[in-house]
Every structure is written in C-alpha cells, then in structure tokens.
Amino acid sequence: MLELAILGLLHEAPMHGYELRKRLHTLLGAFRAFSYGSLYPTLRRLQRAGLIAEEADVEELADRTWGRRARRVYRLTAEGKERFAELLANAGPQTWEDDCFGVHLAFFSRTPADVRMRILEGRRRRVEERREGLRAALARAGEQIDRYTRELHRMGLESTEREVRWLNELIAREQAEQRDRDD
Amino acid sequence: MLELAILGLLHEAPMHGYELRKRLHTLLGAFRAFSYGSLYPTLRRLQRAGLIAEEADVEELADRTWGRRARRVYRLTAEGKERFAELLANAGPQTWEDDCFGVHLAFFSRTPADVRMRILEGRRRRVEERREGLRAALARAGEQIDRYTRELHRMGLESTEREVRWLNELIAREQAEQRDRDD
DNA sequence: TTTGGATGTATCGGGGCGATATAATCAGTT
DNA sequence: AACTGATTATATCGCCCCGATACATCCAAA
Numbered sequence: 418m419l420e421l422a423i424l425g426l427l428h429e430a431p432m433h434g435y436e437l438r439k440r441l442h443t444l445l446g447a448f449r450a451f452s453y454g455s456l457y458p459t460l461r462r463l464q465r466a467g468l469i470a471e472e473a474d475v476e477e478l479a480d481r482t483w484g485r486r487a488r489r490v491y492r493l494t495a496e497g498k499e500r501f502a503e504l505l506a507n508a509g510p511q512t513w514e515d516d517c518f519g520v521h522l523a524f525f526s527r528t529p530a531d532v533r534m535r536i537l538e539g540r541r542r543r544v545e546e547r548r549e550g551l552r553a554a555l556a557r558a559g560e561q562i563d564r565y566t567r568e569l570h571r572m573g574l575e576s577t578e579r580e581v582r583w584l585n586e587l588i589a590r591e592q593a594e595q596r597d598r599d600d
Numbered sequence: 601m602l603e604l605a606i607l608g609l610l611h612e613a614p615m616h617g618y619e620l621r622k623r624l625h626t627l628l629g630a631f632r633a634f635s636y637g638s639l640y641p642t643l644r645r646l647q648r649a650g651l652i653a654e655e656a657d658v659e660e661l662a663d664r665t666w667g668r669r670a671r672r673v674y675r676l677t678a679e680g681k682e683r684f685a686e687l688l689a690n691a692g693p694q695t696w697e698d699d700c701f702g703v704h705l706a707f708f709s710r711t712p713a714d715v716r717m718r719i720l721e722g723r724r725r726r727v728e729e730r731r732e733g734l735r736a737a738l739a740r741a742g743e744q745i746d747r748y749t750r751e752l753h754r755m756g757l758e759s760t761e762r763e764v765r766w767l768n769e770l771i772a773r774e775q776a777e778q779r780d781r782d783d
Numbered sequence: 784t785t786t787g788g789a790t791g792t793a794t795c796g797g798g799g800c801g802a803t804a805t806a807a808t809c810a811g812t813t
Numbered sequence: 814a815a816c817t818g819a820t821t822a823t824a825t826c827g828c829c830c831c832g833a834t835a836c837a838t839c840c841a842a843a
Contacts, residue, residue: 419830435791446737446753447730457793458815460643487837488791516800525748545631565708570629576759583755594612602799615825618822638799640824670807671822 418452418517419459424468424493424501425524431472431492434460448519461492468497505529508536515543530598534591541584548577601635602642606708607651607676614655614675614737617643631702643674646721651680687774688712691719698726713781717774726755 425434426440438456443564463469472490493501505528518540525533551574555567609615621639634762646652653675677685688711691704705720708716734757738750 433791434793443737444749446734446749446756448752448756452831453793454795455792459829461793519752522748522752523746526746544817551629554626563706563709565705566627566629568770569631569702569705572763573629573631575762579758579762580755587751616822618823635800636823637801637825642798644824 418520419455420468421504421517421524422451422520423456423459423463424482424497424504425527426521427469427493427497428493428501428527432488433488433490444523445519446546449516460489463497464491466496468494468500470494484534501527505532508532515540530591534588537584537588539590541581541588544577544580544584548574551577564571601703602638603646603651603708604684604687604700605634606639606642606646607680607687608703608710610652610674610676610680611684611710614673616671616673628702629705632699643672646680647674649679650677651683653677659678688715691715698723713774713778717771720767720771722773724764724771727760727763727767731757731764734760 422441422445423437426437427446431442434453434456437460438451441451460469467543469491469493472492505521505524508517518536521528521536528536551570555570555574605624605628606620609620615623617636620635620643622632624634643652645719647654652674655675688704688707691700701719704719705710708711711719734753738753738757
C-alpha cells in the first residue's frame with residue numbers, strides 16, 4: 418500500500434523520504450498516515466527491487482563547502498512505472514483493498530477509467546456488506562444489548578450509509594463521463 | 601488491543617477462540633474485525649502470561665464416545681482481571697488509542713466514569729485535529745488540487761465533523777448522568 | 784547564546800493481516 | 814447411502830505497518 422503511494426508520488430518528481438511523507442500526509446489528509454517506521458524500510462525495499470533508484474547526489478550546493486546533509490533522493494525507474502500500473506490493474510474487489518481505498522482514490526487521475534470503476538464498485542460492495550451487518554446487529558438485539566455498543570453500531574450504520582451514497586455519486590459521475598466520452 | 605478485547609469478553613464467560621471471534625465481530629459490528637491470524641497467537645501469549653487459563657477440557661459429551669473435537673476453552677484469571685482494569689486506566693489521550701477507540705467504547709459499561717470521560721475527550725481532540733487538517737487542506741488548495749483528492753478530503757471532513765458532533769452528544773450525556781449521580 | 788522547532792534518516796520490537804492448511808461436524812440433496 | 818457444501822475449530826507463515834526512539838543538522842527567535 419505504501420508501495421503504491423510511493424510509486425504514485427514519484428511520478429511527479431524525484432523526492433527524498435521526508436518530503437514523500439509530507440506530500441503523502443497532505444494528499445491523504447490524515448485519511449491514512451504513514452510513519453517513518455514503514456516509510457524508510459519500504460524505500461530500501463523498493464530500491465533493492467529496482468523500482469526506484471537513488472538520484473546521483475544532487476550538488477545544488479555551490480556555496481556550502483562543509484558538505485550538505487545526507488539526503489537520499491529517489492526517482493522512479495521504468496520498472497517502477499510498470500509496477501505501479503500493474504498494482505492498479507490488479508486493484509479491485511479484494512477484501513484487502515479496504516484500507517487501500519483512500520490511496521487508490523488519491524491516484525485516480527492516473528488510473529484507467531475501467532479500473533476506477535472496479536475499485537469504486539468493489540468498495541461499495543464491501544461497505545454495503547458492512548452496512549447490512551450493522552443493520553442486522555441493530556435489529557437483532559433490540560433492547561438487550563449494551564447501550565454503548567448500540568451507539569457504536571448506530572454511528573457505524575450512519576457512516577456506512579453516507580459512504581454508500583457518496584460512492585453512488587462518484588460512480589454516477591464516472592458513468593456520465595464515460596457516456597460523454599463515447600459521444 | 602486484541603488483548604483488551606479478549607480480556608473484556610472473557611469477563612462474561614469462558615470461551616474458545618472461534619466463539620471469541622464471533623462475539624467480537626458482532627460486538628464491534630465490523631468497526632474493527634480481528635483475524636484468526638492474530639487471535640490464536642494472542643491467546644497463546646495471554647495464556648503464557650498467565651492472564652487467561654485453559655479450562656480443564658469440559659466433558660459435556662456423555663453420548664459421544666468417539667472423542668469430542670479439540671477445543672481450547674479459556675477463562676479469565678485474577679491477573680487477567682487486574683490487567684484489564686490496568687489497560688483501561690491507562691487509556692487516554694494517547695495517539696495510539698485512535699484505532700482502539702471502538703474496542704474501548706464496546707467495554708464502556710465496565711469502565712469507570714472518569715476513564716470514560718478521558719477516552720471520549722481524547723478521541724474528540726484527535727478527531728478535531730484531523731478535521732482542522734482537512735479544512736486547511738481544502739482551503740489551501742482551492743482549485744488546483746486533484747479532483748478525486750478533493751472529493752476524498754470533502755468526505756473526510758464531513759465524517760470528522762459528524763463524529764465530533766456525535767462525541768459531543770456522548771460527552772454531554774455522560775456529564776448529565778454524572779450530575780444525576782451527584783444529586 | 785541557548786533553546787526550540789523544523790528537517791532528515793534510520794532501527795527495533797511487536798501487533799495485526801491475509802492466505803492457507805487441516806479436519807471434523809452437520810444439513811440438505813441426490 | 815454417498816455426496817456436497819457450509820459451519821465449526823485450531824494453527825502457522827510471511828509481510829506490512831506502527832509507535833517509540835535515537836541521532837544529527839539547520840534555522841530563527843528569545
């Protein structure tokens with residue numbers, strides 16, 4: 418997931434870890450925040466896998482004689498680009514995708530229309546499932562269950578209902594654009 | 601977190617892993633779903649730590665001569681009870697508690713009023729922070745940012761706003777009950 | 784001048800996840 | 814009577830990610 422995010426961001430420009438994390442943070446708006454504890458090891462991994470490469474240490478100093486601070490700038494390789502597309506292509510109705518959804522959405526403008534559709538519909542299906550589960554839980558228990566638990570379920574139900582409506586709008590918009598494109 | 605959930609549930613009755621998972625699922629309403637891949641190892645860990653103990657294999661068969669299926673039933677020990685209270689007592693405004701919140705709420709009826717308050721207010725503070733971050737992101741970018749990202753932020757902002765309102769209600773209710781108790 | 788806050792990289796232990804294997808029970812079907 | 818699939822039940826594997834922490838530099842304000 419972090420892999421997807423990193424590869425996606427590096428499409429824009431080469432970056433070092435710290436900057437990646439900041440961009441990630443503003444991009445995902447705390448919908449999903451990654452920590453350095455996963456970022457740096459992942460960068461290493463991607464580098465070893467040849468998906469990203471360390472930029473030849475940019476000079477950019479000229480006036481600084483006492484050696485610029487260590488700063489690993491990474492750029493996307495051709496393999497990395499391929500891998501990104503591949504990750505997107507395989508994105509779909511898998512359960513795992515649930516946490517991924519925010520990241521996927523953040524890179525939608527770089528995602529083919531059909532894949533966008535698959536992702537949106539997959540998400541909707543899973544949220545609907547959760548919604549039904551919550552409805553069942555609320556109906557089943559009636560009065561007997563714990564007050565706080567019911568409150569939790571109520572809140573969860575509302576959230577899922579709202580998200581389904583939101584997804585429906587997004588999907589409708591996608592379809593409209595698809596129609597326009599076909600004309 | 602799973603530890604808290606397990607110890608909390610075992611207050612009701614001794615249970616085996618599979619049942620714990622089911623109860624957990626209905627209790628948390630898919631707000632948070634634990635997998636067997638964490639459940640069973642955690643049970644082992646808690647047993648080794650002496651917080652739970654394996655019930656002497658219940659007979660309960662009488663008519664079945666061909667040996668009931670393997671089934672590890674666990675019960676809460678005195679140390680486990682202590683540990684549960686301790687975990688609750690230390691629950692508060694830590695960042696980590698964010699994922700924990702649902703689990704905490706699910707055991708609120710077993711939680712002292714002052715700790716409940718701390719948990720609710722801690723959660724509110726963190727959600728408010730996220731809300732402000734999203735507001736800033738939406739204001740800052742104006743028109744330039746990606747359409748889908750903005751949609752993500754819009755949705756996030758709405759959700760956080762709703763949750764803050766919800767938390768305010770819960771907190772107000774707690775305070776009202778506190779007042780009643782004082783009379 | 785010192786203090787504090789960004790910037791910047793890195794590691795550690797541990798918790799949780801999805802996938803998967805295995806196997807017995809039970810209900811319904813054919 | 815045999816078959817089939819769903820449910821019950823425990824367990825392990827590798828991987829991803831997290832929070833905490835350490836360390837170092839740079840910059841601005843007090």
